Amino acid sequence: MVLVDRDQKDVKMLEDGDREMATMIECLSADGTCIHSNVIFKANRQDHSWGANNPGNASISLSPKGWTDQELGFKWLQRDFDPVTWAKLKSDDEY
Template identity: 35%
Template sequence: MDEYQILPENTYDMDEKGFLLGKITKSKRVFPKDLKASEKLLGASQDGPREFITVVATICADGTALPPLLIYDSTSGSIQDSWVQDFNSNEHDAWFTSSPNGWTSDEIGFKWLEALFEKHTQDKARRDWRLLFVDGHGSHVTLKFLEWAQQHKLLVAVYPPHSTHTLQPLDVGCLAPLATYYSQLLEQQTRLSEG
Protein backbone atom coordinates (compact mmCIF):
# COMPACT_ATOMS: atom_id res chain seq x y z
CA MET A 1 0.00 0.00 0.00
CA ASP A 2 2.89 2.33 0.72
CA GLU A 3 4.42 1.79 -2.72
CA TYR A 4 1.23 2.96 -4.42
CA GLN A 5 0.33 5.46 -1.68
CA ILE A 6 -3.15 3.98 -1.30
CA LEU A 7 -5.27 5.83 1.23
CA PRO A 8 -8.03 4.28 3.38
CA GLU A 9 -10.68 6.13 1.34
CA ASN A 10 -9.42 4.24 -1.73
CA THR A 11 -9.35 0.79 -0.09
CA TYR A 12 -12.36 -1.49 -0.73
CA ASP A 13 -13.59 -4.94 0.20
CA MET A 14 -16.10 -6.74 -2.03
CA ASP A 15 -17.93 -9.96 -1.29
CA GLU A 16 -21.02 -11.79 -2.42
CA LYS A 17 -23.52 -13.86 -0.47
CA GLY A 18 -26.21 -16.12 -1.85
CA PHE A 19 -29.62 -16.58 -0.27
CA LEU A 20 -32.26 -19.23 -0.92
CA LEU A 21 -35.63 -17.53 -0.91
CA GLY A 22 -38.76 -19.01 0.59
CA LYS A 23 -39.57 -21.72 3.06
CA ILE A 24 -36.77 -23.35 5.00
CA THR A 25 -37.16 -26.43 7.15
CA LYS A 26 -34.70 -28.88 8.52
CA SER A 27 -36.52 -32.11 7.65
CA LYS A 28 -34.32 -35.17 7.46
CA ARG A 29 -34.52 -37.40 4.41
CA VAL A 30 -33.05 -40.80 3.70
CA PHE A 31 -31.63 -41.52 0.25
CA PRO A 32 -29.82 -44.56 -1.12
CA LYS A 33 -26.08 -43.96 -0.89
CA ASP A 34 -25.51 -44.53 -4.63
CA LEU A 35 -28.23 -42.00 -5.58
CA LYS A 36 -26.80 -39.36 -3.25
CA ALA A 37 -23.28 -39.98 -4.56
CA SER A 38 -24.46 -39.55 -8.16
CA GLU A 39 -25.50 -35.95 -7.39
CA LYS A 40 -28.88 -36.54 -9.06
CA LEU A 41 -30.73 -35.11 -6.07
CA LEU A 42 -29.64 -31.49 -6.71
CA GLY A 43 -31.56 -29.77 -3.96
CA ALA A 44 -33.97 -32.56 -3.07
CA SER A 45 -32.70 -32.35 0.49
CA GLN A 46 -34.10 -28.81 0.79
CA ASP A 47 -37.78 -28.07 1.38
CA GLY A 48 -39.65 -25.31 -0.38
CA PRO A 49 -38.79 -23.33 -3.47
CA ARG A 50 -35.24 -23.10 -4.72
CA GLU A 51 -35.21 -19.50 -5.88
CA PHE A 52 -31.82 -17.96 -5.34
CA ILE A 53 -30.53 -14.40 -5.10
CA THR A 54 -26.97 -13.17 -4.68
CA VAL A 55 -26.06 -9.90 -2.99
CA VAL A 56 -22.76 -8.30 -4.00
CA ALA A 57 -21.67 -5.81 -1.35
CA THR A 58 -18.69 -3.44 -1.29
CA ILE A 59 -17.41 -1.40 1.64
CA CYS A 60 -14.64 1.15 1.91
CA ALA A 61 -12.10 1.51 4.73
CA ASP A 62 -13.41 5.05 5.30
CA GLY A 63 -16.77 3.63 6.43
CA THR A 64 -18.74 4.23 3.24
CA ALA A 65 -20.42 1.58 1.10
CA LEU A 66 -21.15 1.23 -2.58
CA PRO A 67 -24.69 0.44 -3.72
CA PRO A 68 -25.34 -3.31 -3.61
CA LEU A 69 -25.80 -5.44 -6.69
CA LEU A 70 -28.61 -7.99 -6.51
CA ILE A 71 -28.47 -10.93 -8.90
CA TYR A 72 -31.80 -12.70 -9.39
CA ASP A 73 -32.38 -16.23 -10.62
CA SER A 74 -33.91 -15.86 -14.09
CA THR A 75 -33.46 -18.14 -17.07
CA SER A 76 -35.02 -15.47 -19.31
CA GLY A 77 -32.30 -12.99 -18.35
CA SER A 78 -34.77 -10.31 -17.34
CA ILE A 79 -35.82 -8.78 -14.03
CA GLN A 80 -39.46 -9.32 -13.07
CA ASP A 81 -41.39 -6.25 -11.93
CA SER A 82 -42.53 -8.06 -8.78
CA TRP A 83 -38.91 -8.43 -7.63
CA VAL A 84 -38.34 -4.68 -7.50
CA GLN A 85 -41.86 -3.34 -6.93
CA ASP A 86 -41.03 -2.15 -3.40
CA PHE A 87 -37.72 -0.56 -4.42
CA ASN A 88 -37.82 3.24 -4.31
CA SER A 89 -34.95 4.69 -6.33
CA ASN A 90 -35.52 8.09 -4.68
CA GLU A 91 -34.61 6.59 -1.29
CA HIS A 92 -32.10 3.87 -2.15
CA ASP A 93 -29.40 3.12 -4.68
CA ALA A 94 -28.96 -0.45 -5.87
CA TRP A 95 -28.21 -2.31 -9.09
CA PHE A 96 -30.17 -5.30 -10.34
CA THR A 97 -29.37 -8.04 -12.83
CA SER A 98 -30.08 -11.72 -13.34
CA SER A 99 -28.38 -14.95 -14.31
CA PRO A 100 -29.73 -18.44 -15.02
CA ASN A 101 -28.86 -19.59 -11.49
CA GLY A 102 -28.86 -16.34 -9.48
CA TRP A 103 -25.08 -16.43 -9.11
CA THR A 104 -22.41 -14.09 -10.32
CA SER A 105 -20.56 -14.86 -13.55
CA ASP A 106 -17.50 -13.57 -15.40
CA GLU A 107 -19.73 -11.21 -17.38
CA ILE A 108 -21.60 -9.92 -14.33
CA GLY A 109 -18.35 -9.53 -12.38
CA PHE A 110 -16.83 -7.42 -15.14
CA LYS A 111 -19.96 -5.30 -15.57
CA TRP A 112 -19.96 -4.71 -11.80
CA LEU A 113 -16.33 -3.54 -11.97
CA GLU A 114 -16.72 -1.35 -15.03
CA ALA A 115 -20.11 0.22 -14.31
CA LEU A 116 -20.83 0.12 -10.57
CA PHE A 117 -17.39 0.11 -8.92
CA GLU A 118 -15.81 2.62 -11.29
CA LYS A 119 -18.81 4.96 -11.20
CA HIS A 120 -18.80 5.11 -7.41
CA THR A 121 -15.04 5.28 -6.75
CA GLN A 122 -13.33 7.20 -9.55
CA ASP A 123 -14.22 10.72 -8.35
CA LYS A 124 -13.09 10.01 -4.79
CA ALA A 125 -9.82 8.49 -6.04
CA ARG A 126 -9.13 11.31 -8.49
CA ARG A 127 -5.92 10.04 -10.09
CA ASP A 128 -4.75 7.96 -7.12
CA TRP A 129 -4.45 4.19 -7.03
CA ARG A 130 -7.27 2.17 -5.46
CA LEU A 131 -7.11 -1.23 -3.76
CA LEU A 132 -9.86 -3.84 -3.99
CA PHE A 133 -9.87 -6.97 -1.82
CA VAL A 134 -11.81 -9.90 -3.29
CA ASP A 135 -12.20 -13.61 -2.68
CA GLY A 136 -10.82 -15.99 -5.27
CA HIS A 137 -14.11 -16.45 -7.16
CA GLY A 138 -13.38 -16.90 -10.85
CA SER A 139 -15.40 -13.83 -11.86
CA HIS A 140 -13.01 -11.58 -9.91
CA VAL A 141 -9.78 -12.89 -11.36
CA THR A 142 -10.41 -13.16 -15.09
CA LEU A 143 -7.78 -11.72 -17.40
CA LYS A 144 -10.31 -9.14 -18.63
CA PHE A 145 -11.12 -8.08 -15.03
CA LEU A 146 -7.45 -7.80 -14.00
CA GLU A 147 -6.30 -6.00 -17.15
CA TRP A 148 -9.11 -3.47 -16.85
CA ALA A 149 -8.21 -2.93 -13.19
CA GLN A 150 -4.55 -2.31 -14.01
CA GLN A 151 -5.47 0.18 -16.77
CA HIS A 152 -7.66 2.10 -14.30
CA LYS A 153 -5.17 2.27 -11.41
CA LEU A 154 -6.87 -0.42 -9.37
CA LEU A 155 -4.87 -3.08 -7.53
CA VAL A 156 -6.78 -6.31 -6.93
CA ALA A 157 -5.77 -8.31 -3.84
CA VAL A 158 -7.13 -11.84 -3.54
CA TYR A 159 -7.68 -13.46 -0.14
CA PRO A 160 -6.03 -16.86 0.33
CA PRO A 161 -8.33 -19.82 -0.48
CA HIS A 162 -10.73 -20.92 2.27
CA SER A 163 -9.88 -17.94 4.49
CA THR A 164 -12.62 -15.38 3.84
CA HIS A 165 -14.77 -16.69 6.71
CA THR A 166 -12.05 -15.42 9.07
CA LEU A 167 -10.21 -12.69 7.14
CA GLN A 168 -12.74 -10.84 4.99
CA PRO A 169 -14.47 -7.97 6.84
CA LEU A 170 -17.69 -8.17 4.83
CA ASP A 171 -18.00 -11.92 5.32
CA VAL A 172 -17.15 -11.89 9.03
CA GLY A 173 -18.88 -8.71 10.14
CA CYS A 174 -21.83 -8.32 7.82
CA LEU A 175 -22.83 -11.04 5.37
CA ALA A 176 -22.44 -14.11 7.60
CA PRO A 177 -24.50 -12.54 10.43
CA LEU A 178 -27.06 -11.36 7.84
CA ALA A 179 -27.41 -14.91 6.48
CA THR A 180 -27.83 -16.30 10.00
CA TYR A 181 -30.46 -13.70 10.89
CA TYR A 182 -32.28 -14.26 7.57
CA SER A 183 -32.47 -18.02 8.18
CA GLN A 184 -33.72 -17.50 11.74
CA LEU A 185 -36.36 -15.03 10.55
CA LEU A 186 -37.57 -17.43 7.83
CA GLU A 187 -37.87 -20.27 10.32
CA GLN A 188 -39.74 -18.01 12.77
CA GLN A 189 -42.14 -16.83 10.04
CA THR A 190 -42.71 -20.43 8.91
CA ARG A 191 -43.58 -21.53 12.45
CA LEU A 192 -45.95 -18.58 12.89
CA SER A 193 -47.72 -19.17 9.58
CA GLU A 194 -48.13 -22.90 10.16
CA GLY A 195 -49.65 -22.33 13.57
Protein backbone atom coordinates in the same frame (compact mmCIF):
# COMPACT_ATOMS: atom_id res chain seq x y z
CA MET B 1 -35.73 -11.47 3.94
CA VAL B 2 -32.70 -13.28 5.29
CA LEU B 3 -29.06 -12.67 4.40
CA VAL B 4 -26.72 -15.56 5.13
CA ASP B 5 -23.10 -16.37 4.44
CA ARG B 6 -22.78 -18.71 1.47
CA ASP B 7 -20.91 -21.23 3.68
CA GLN B 8 -23.60 -21.19 6.39
CA LYS B 9 -25.11 -24.66 6.76
CA ASP B 10 -28.14 -23.85 8.93
CA VAL B 11 -30.66 -21.41 7.40
CA LYS B 12 -33.91 -20.65 9.22
CA MET B 13 -37.17 -19.89 7.41
CA LEU B 14 -38.89 -16.75 8.65
CA GLU B 15 -42.09 -17.34 6.73
CA ASP B 16 -43.72 -20.07 4.73
CA GLY B 17 -43.63 -19.92 0.99
CA ASP B 18 -41.78 -20.81 -2.15
CA ARG B 19 -38.64 -18.65 -2.25
CA GLU B 20 -35.59 -18.50 -4.48
CA MET B 21 -32.11 -17.64 -3.30
CA ALA B 22 -30.44 -14.53 -4.73
CA THR B 23 -26.77 -13.57 -4.85
CA MET B 24 -25.49 -10.15 -3.83
CA ILE B 25 -22.26 -8.39 -4.73
CA GLU B 26 -21.44 -5.85 -2.04
CA CYS B 27 -18.58 -3.47 -1.32
CA LEU B 28 -17.69 -1.35 1.70
CA SER B 29 -14.56 0.77 1.78
CA ALA B 30 -12.24 1.27 4.74
CA ASP B 31 -13.69 4.75 5.33
CA GLY B 32 -17.21 3.31 5.63
CA THR B 33 -18.42 4.34 2.18
CA CYS B 34 -20.90 1.87 0.70
CA ILE B 35 -21.11 1.23 -3.01
CA HIS B 36 -24.41 0.18 -4.54
CA SER B 37 -24.93 -3.54 -4.21
CA ASN B 38 -25.86 -5.78 -7.09
CA VAL B 39 -28.63 -8.35 -6.59
CA ILE B 40 -28.49 -11.32 -8.96
CA PHE B 41 -31.79 -13.12 -9.48
CA LYS B 42 -32.26 -16.54 -11.05
CA ALA B 43 -34.18 -15.60 -14.19
CA ASN B 44 -34.03 -15.05 -17.91
CA ARG B 45 -36.23 -11.92 -17.89
CA GLN B 46 -36.50 -9.22 -15.25
CA ASP B 47 -39.73 -8.72 -13.35
CA HIS B 48 -40.00 -4.95 -12.93
CA SER B 49 -41.54 -5.38 -9.46
CA TRP B 50 -38.12 -6.58 -8.18
CA GLY B 51 -36.86 -3.02 -8.06
CA ALA B 52 -40.02 -1.54 -6.50
CA ASN B 53 -38.84 -1.92 -2.88
CA ASN B 54 -35.16 -1.10 -3.26
CA PRO B 55 -34.07 1.27 -0.44
CA GLY B 56 -30.36 0.64 -1.07
CA ASN B 57 -30.73 1.43 -4.78
CA ALA B 58 -29.07 -1.88 -5.66
CA SER B 59 -28.57 -2.67 -9.31
CA ILE B 60 -30.31 -5.80 -10.55
CA SER B 61 -28.78 -8.54 -12.69
CA LEU B 62 -30.04 -11.88 -13.93
CA SER B 63 -28.38 -15.23 -14.44
CA PRO B 64 -29.68 -18.70 -15.28
CA LYS B 65 -28.67 -20.11 -11.87
CA GLY B 66 -28.84 -16.91 -9.77
CA TRP B 67 -25.10 -16.88 -9.20
CA THR B 68 -22.46 -14.36 -10.14
CA ASP B 69 -19.90 -15.04 -12.84
CA GLN B 70 -17.04 -13.12 -14.48
CA GLU B 71 -19.37 -11.28 -16.86
CA LEU B 72 -21.75 -10.08 -14.12
CA GLY B 73 -18.86 -9.16 -11.84
CA PHE B 74 -17.24 -7.13 -14.61
CA LYS B 75 -20.53 -5.36 -15.38
CA TRP B 76 -20.86 -4.47 -11.67
CA LEU B 77 -17.32 -3.06 -11.68
CA GLN B 78 -18.14 -0.91 -14.72
CA ARG B 79 -21.67 0.14 -13.79
CA ASP B 80 -21.42 0.59 -10.00
CA PHE B 81 -17.87 0.37 -8.63
CA ASP B 82 -15.86 2.52 -11.07
CA PRO B 83 -18.19 5.56 -11.17
CA VAL B 84 -18.40 5.78 -7.37
CA THR B 85 -14.71 5.20 -6.69
CA TRP B 86 -13.55 7.58 -9.45
CA ALA B 87 -15.89 10.30 -8.15
CA LYS B 88 -14.57 9.74 -4.61
CA LEU B 89 -10.96 9.83 -5.81
CA LYS B 90 -11.56 13.13 -7.62
CA SER B 91 -13.30 14.67 -4.58
CA ASP B 92 -10.42 13.55 -2.32
CA ASP B 93 -7.90 15.17 -4.69
CA GLU B 94 -9.56 18.57 -4.14
CA TYR B 95 -8.45 18.66 -0.47
